[in-house]
Amino acid sequence: MPLPAAPLPAVLPPPACRRVRLAALLTVLTLGATGVLAVGAGRQTPAAAAPEDRAAVLPVSTTAGTVVQVVAHPDDDLFFMNPDLSRSLLSGTRVTTAYLTSGEADGRNTASGGGLKDPPRPADRAAYAEARQNGIRAAYAQMAVGDRTGPWRRTVIPTAGGGQAELDVLVAKPQVQLVWLQLREARSIDGDNPDSLRGLWNGRIPALGTQPAAGTPVTQAYAYTKDQVTAAIAGVLERYRPTTIRMQDPTPGRHGEGGRPTDHQDHVYGARFVQAAAASYAERVADRPRFSVQNYLGYHNGALPHALDPQTVRAKTAVLRTYAWQDRTDYCGSPSGCGDRKVAGSPTGRNWAQSLRYTRADTTSWLTKGTPGRLWAFATLDGRTAYWTRSPGGAWAGPALLPGTGIDPGATAVRLPDGRVGVLATRTTLGTRPADYRREVVYAAQSSPDGPFGPWQSLGTPETADEDGTSAISAPAAAADADGLLTVYLRDSRRTLRAAAQQPDGGFSPWQRLGGGDLQGDPVAAVDSAGRRHVYATTTRSVAAWIQRTPDSPLLGPARTGLPATTVPLSAAPDGAGVRLFFRRPDSGVVRTALVTAGPAGPRVSSITEAGGRAGYGAVGVAGRSIAGRAGTGTVGTSTLGGPPAWTESRMLFAGAPAALLEPTGTTTTAVLGLDAALHLTTTPPPRTPTPTPPPWHRAVR
Incomplete structure (x- = not known):
């Protein structure tokens, strides 16, 4: 069309x-x-x-702040970070997007599918990379100023990795900038190609070369070692000093146990390079603003219910059609073409345009009460857990940072019966070897009500082998019993529920299997007025439940709730003798709610209301x-x-x-x-x- x-x-x-x-x-x-x-x-x-x-x-x-997005390919931002991207651009926020690879693929800029069939053309990777750049510039100009033909100033900047990158500045809005590192892409979603970001990360090649686009002002090809790629990305962060970093998901998991990865290898390993760069930037640059990180789900969006309403999908797709150069109008004057014709036949991708999902920091349990009148709020800043506190007099203070780095975005706060506050998170260890890359659950609690927080305590991970890609654990959910002992719940990489219970000596049990399957997103936990614990997790078609019959009995489940499909994120709040769930309706975004109570034969679920x-x-x-x-x-x-x-x-x-x-x-x-x-x-x-x-x-x- x-x-x-x-x-x-x-x-x-x-x-x-x-x-x-x-x-x-x-x-x-x-x-x-x-x-x-x-x-x-x-x-x-x-x-x-x-x-x-x-x-x-x-x-x-x-709206205030500075946003830097780092993605593997041209169009990852349009498919997986929009409409967050378009709204940031329209707000006047300073937005810079850095593209790690040229996205040159097979070098053929031809459409196939969706009623389109371009004539065959010879492979030209430099030209195809240029066409994708042209499409990105047009899409950003359309989002930022309403005119896809908005001019750009293309220049060259040195990278902290020892090479050069292309820098594009939108003339009408100079706060909108694009940085192109132009590394070679893997040229396969999950194929074993050592000459890739994955191969570089895992030490299979000493350096990864660039694939310059046909029209780039960067006239020399470069090769980057693993440390140089990390340094180059960190240099982009130092140049723009973001308050928000947007990146892809470094641990998206697999389709079932031993199945294919759920995302492109460049997305995964590009994100791991960004993790390493953000950690380096946070440690090395002292005179900078604090920053948070937002992770975005990639290809797996296509297997989940649509998260966006129809109007948002239409606008997002319009931008993708511009990127795809669907009308073939020669408005850019480039012999390489004005966009990515591979996308033209299916501008929504594989159901990607219909959704936007965060893979971290999409839980609502990071604000909690402490002693009477005092509140505590937690977030991850600079790769560390930050907290703010409100005194009984109403004044807020913070942020203060807990010791320890490598904390992933998001936090789960818990109030203990004596008024102390604890916080849970996941922590990524990068290490020096590929096998050192791991994610684990960590917990810190106050030593006394309103007192200092103790050191991080590791609960480990249910992924004991932790093979490539199996660090895909969720954010933790937790509930405390009357004695102040926690039980922590986690979705593992096999998409089942796990639990670790705190012992009287303060340690935690090994991770126990609670069953389930096809679990998506993060589980939620709550305790009803009778003291019964409830745990819920979404699947692609419904919501699964685990509920105690009595406060001292085992958690039973998984049980079917009969609830319809949701857009994945859940919130839970105690409501009398039950727990009220909140979720959104697919293809709509409308907030819905249902009350779940414990019945003798399983959960009893009320009718759904908006x-x-x-x-x-x-x-x-x-x-x-x-x-x-x-x-x-x-x-x-x-x-x-x-x-x-x-x-x-x-x-x-x-x-x-x-x-x-x-x-x-x-x-x-x-x-x-x-x-x-x-x-x-x-x-x-x-x-x-x-x-x-x-x-x-x-x-x-x-």
Whole structure:
């Protein structure tokens, strides 16, 4: 299908059903004169407040920060990081994308499939690499300025790895830049080609050469050792000093035990190089902003229910059609072609355009209560666990960093019965040899209520052999018993559930098998009012449950819930005698909820109701009747159970998932990690408290 004469919008108008509390309806994201994202401008102006109200005197949160994306191939960002990418570009955020390989494949820029059949042409890898570059530049110009023909300035920069890279700067928006390292790609999804990022990482070749594009201003070919590739990526990070790093998934796993990898080998090993580079950058460069990392799921999206609503899919696909040069109009003047014709026959890929999923930091259990009046929030910054704390007087402090590096994005916080707080995460060890690459679960807890955190304690991993690709464990979920002993739950690389129980001496048992199959994403755990533990995990078709019949009995499961397919991320909250689950409807993004209680013959599940906000993607934070999530425009929004099916949106893009808590006063505190790597909050007063305007989002710490 040819492209329309005028480029389609890169970011969608909000769904028509969204209730908008504005005098004038804003139907698209608009870029304000200040260069920050303005979604429903004016909706975040705080009402007049008493001088002692700390939140009221803090500036309203808007999108801020610097984003660097590092991907293996041209188009990985368009398939797997969009619409996050387009919304960042439209917001005025400084965005740089670095491409590790040229993506030269077989060198044939021809379409086949989808009703298209280009005539055969001889292989020319340099020309095909140039065509893909042309398509990327057109796609970014369309997303950023609405014109695919927007001009770019192409220059050469030295790399910290001893070579040269191409740097492209969008003339109309110089804060949008592309860096091309132009390494050779593997030229196979999972074939054994030593001359690849995988072969370089595993030490099978001493260096990997480049494949310069036909039109690149880089006139010399280079070869990089493993350390030089790491240094080159770290140099990009040092040049742009990001507050958010976006990368692919270094451990996506396999299709069943011993099956094929679920992702392209360049995606996996490119991501491992980015992990190593980010660790080097964090350690070596002291004068820099803190940064968070967001990982994105790749090919496996095609096997899961669609996560995006139809409008977002249409806009995302329009960008991919531009990249694919679907209309064959010669608007770029390049003999290599204006885009990637291999994508033209199927611009949605293999169901990739219909989804966006995070593989880390998409859980909502990182905010918790401590002693009365005190709150704790956790995130991963600079590869270390960071925490913020709110005193009973209402003032927030932080972030402080726990000792130890290699912590993966995300955190799971737990409150122990005596008021102490603990935190769980996964930690990646890079090592010096390929076999040293491992991921394990770690736990740290306070030595006393409000006291310092003790050292990290390793729970190890259920992947004892830890063969290539089997570090694909989930984020941990946890629940504490009345004695303060934890049980930690984990999805393993075989997509079954595992558990490790804390012993009275503080150590943990070996990982036990709890069964299940086809588990996706991260499990969630909660305890109902009777003290029974519930654990839930999504599958491609439903949700599986493990529930205790009594607080002292074994966890039983997996049991079928009969719930329909979800978009994968789950949230769970105690609700009376049961646990209420929150999830999103595929192909929609609508938030749904169902109550699950323990029955004599298995779980009893209520009817499903819609819980508030429509459209969007990712996990939702829940506190009482308040929910928070990513709204249709990508900003953080709040909604109310039983209220109108709409998000009250902010002006802020963010990383990961929101978290929320209901406090004894009836106040709800909701938190997100902004793209600026800072903690942002909104506080909703108790129900029936008059509020002239929606409470604003603001930084926790000035």
